[in-house]
Amino acid sequence: VENQLSLYQKLSWVYGAVTAVAETAATAQLNVKKRTGEKLKDIPNHEFELLLGRPNPMFSHSEFVIQPVAYRALTGNCYWHLNRTSANVPPAELWCIPPHQIEPIPDGRMFLSGYKYFPGLGEQEIKLEPWQVTHFRRFHPLNWYVGLSALEALALAATGDLKQQEWNVRFFG
16 A cells, blocks of 8 residues: 555556546535435535535645545545544544555455554554544455555556666666
8 A cells, every 4th residue: 555655656647547536536525415206306505515615723625635545545544533432422533544554444344343453653653443443445356355556457567667767867867
C-alpha cells in the first residue's frame, strides 16, 4: 500500500490523473435523498449532508472529499473513521484514515471483527470496532477484505517509468 501511495509522489502522470479525479469529485454537489415509491426527494439540511460540509475541525468539505477519492484511486481502499460513541449514535466527525495505517481483521466467518489502526509515531495499534469505520473498496477477485488498486495493474509500467527517471538522473545529473 505504501508503494502505491508513493507513486503519487514520484510519477507525474499518476499525480495528475488522481488529482484531476479527486478535485473534480470535491466540487460535486452532494445531497441526501429519500425514496418515495419510484421517486427520489431531496432532504434539505440533512444531518449527514451538514456533517459532510464540515466533517471535522481540521478539514473543509473539499479537503476531506479529495482524500478518500485519492486513496481509493491509488490503493483501491478508503477508510472513514466515524467519531461516535456507539453504533446507534450518528457520527460527530468524519476522518479519513490513510490506507497504510489500517487493516481489516477477518473473524474467520466471512465477516469482520474490526480493524487494526496503526497511528504511527511509535504508538500502539488501536482496535476499531466495525461501527467506527466505513470502508469503501474496489472489487478484488482474490480478497474479500481489501480492494484492488488500479496501480497494481500498472505496476510494470510504473516500474519502467521509475527506472527511466533514475537512468536519466544518472546520465544527465
